[in-house]
Amino acid sequence: MMYCDNEDNVISWGSEEVVVPYLSPIDNRMHRYYVDFIVEVKQRNGMKRTKLIEVKPKKQCSPPKKQKRVTRRYISEVKTWGVNSAKWEAAREYAENRGWEFQILTEKELKP
Numbered sequence: 001m002m003y004c005d006n007e008d009n010v011i012s013w014g015s016e017e018v019v020v021p022y023l024s025p026i027d028n029r030m031h032r033y034y035v036d037f038i039v040e041v042k043q044r045n046g047m048k049r050t051k052l053i054e055v056k057p058k059k060q061c062s063p064p065k066k067q068k069r070v071t072r073r074y075i076s077e078v079k080t081w082g083v084n085s086a087k088w089e090a091a092r093e094y095a096e097n098r099g100w101e102f103q104i105l106t107e108k109e110l111k112p
Contacts (some may be wrong), residue, residue, distance in 0.1 A: 004039060011048060013039040018052060022090035025082040033087040035102075050100040052091055058106040060084055 004013040017032040022072040024031050038051040061084075064077035088104065 004037075007041075009042045011040040012016070013037060018094075020091050020094045022086050025086055026079055033090060035091055050095075050098070052095050052100060052102045054088065054091065054102075054104045055110070056084070056104055056106060060106055061104060061106060081098055 004010045015037055018035045018038050020033045020035060021030050022033050023029070035052045036055050039051045039053060041049050041051065043049050054087075060080060063081045064074060067074045088102070092102045106107075
């Protein structure tokens, strides 16, 4: 994350340091979700803000389109969407409980 190293408003950042428990819809068991980044930034008003940031391909950020034929690939995409949704909901709640923000970044936001 060269961006974090080079931005003056970034106070600190870490990679996969925050672990969020979540209930998987696939096996109905608790799992641990390692959020990609935690970033503490100084806002324009001088206040500090902590963000949990997940980086994902845009394709994985919305549910797969219903297929006429149920293929292995489609089943895999449905499972991935289910797990990601559960992780992200748990991360949002985890962040809100601490006064933080949860954000998902895709290639759209990361490309210059």
